[in-house]
Amino acid sequence: MRSLFVAGTGTDIGKTHVACALIRAVRGRGLSIDAFKPVVSGFDPADPEASDPGRLAQAxxxxxxxxxxxxxxxxAPLAPNLAARLEGDTLQLADLVDDCRDRLGCPDRDLLLIEGAGGVMSxxxxxxxxxxxxxxxxxxxxxxxGSYLGTVSHVLTALEVIRARGLAVSAVVMSESLAAPDLVQTGQMLRSFEASAPLILVPRAQAWNASELADLILAPQS
Incomplete structure (x- = not known):
């Protein structure tokens, strides 16, 4: 059983799009997979299918x-702590950690994805x-x-702080942004500065096949 934390360099850059594609690719191999997003804001009870957890559930x-x-x-479409406060709740890190550990402790899948809310430092x-x-x-x-102008700086900054805290990076996935520079060119520029983490480019397509990403994530661990 494996687990992976899906983090982002910011908000609305494709975390859930990538997670859903990975879920479909893993399920297509006959393996079991689940997803857990410990907190979500901007959730509309009248349209739950459009939310991040709703999309994960569909996948x-x-x-x-x-x-x-x-x-x-x-x-409220705000940072989770602010959105929670508007509803009379106070979020505590210990509670979110306990929620995640409870889910991690269930040996009922081959892979579990835990998705963050917003960017690495949000x-x-x-x-x-x-x-x-x-x-x-x-x-x-x-x-x-994303692949927007400025993303290379955001990726390198995120990698710096992640590694400074002793965490391992399985891969970097660049999801194509709307009205952005060329995806391949942007990926090549990132690769000039980041040579260790595998880099996968994701075109803006609803039916993107995450087979390459699944191969990488499911490869035997050394």
């Missing part, structure tokens, strides 16, 4: 699994960021970025 083929995938859901609570959750869980990181 898993379990449309009713949304409450299991994301137990803490808040309406606040989750009043005194903790996604990075703090990542360090507490100590899982390999799948870092997802």
């Amino acid at each position: 898993l083929g379990e449309p009713d699994a949304l409450p299991r995938i994301s137990p803490r859901r808040y309406r 606040p989750l609570t009043d005194d903790a960021t996604n990075l703090d959750l990542m360090v507490a869980l100590n899982l390999p990181i799948l870092l997802v970025a």
Whole structure:
């Protein structure tokens, strides 16, 4: 059983798009996979299918699994701690860590994806960021970025802080942004500065085949 933390260089850069494609690729191989997003904000109860956990549930083929995938859901499209406060809740890092560890402790799948909320350094609570959750869980990181102008700086900065905290990076996935520079050219520029982590480029296509990413994630561990 393996687990992976899906982190992003920012918000709305394709974490869930990549996670859903990976889920479909793993399921296509006859393997079991699940997803867990400990907290989500900007959640519309009137349209749950459009939310990140709703999309993950659809990719898993379990449309009713949304409450299991994301137990803490808040309406306001704000940082989770601010969105929670508007609904009378106070998020604590220890609670989010416990939620994740409870899910990690269930030996019921070949691969579990834990997806963060926002970017690596985005606040989750009043005194903790996604990075703090990542360090507490100590899982390999799948870092997802966009291809917009400036993304190379964001990726390199994210990699710097992730590695400074002793975390391993399984791969960097660059998801094509709208109205962005050429995806391949941007990937080549990133590769000039980052040679160790595998880099996978993701065209903006709903049916992107994540077979290459699945090969990388599921490869035997040395």
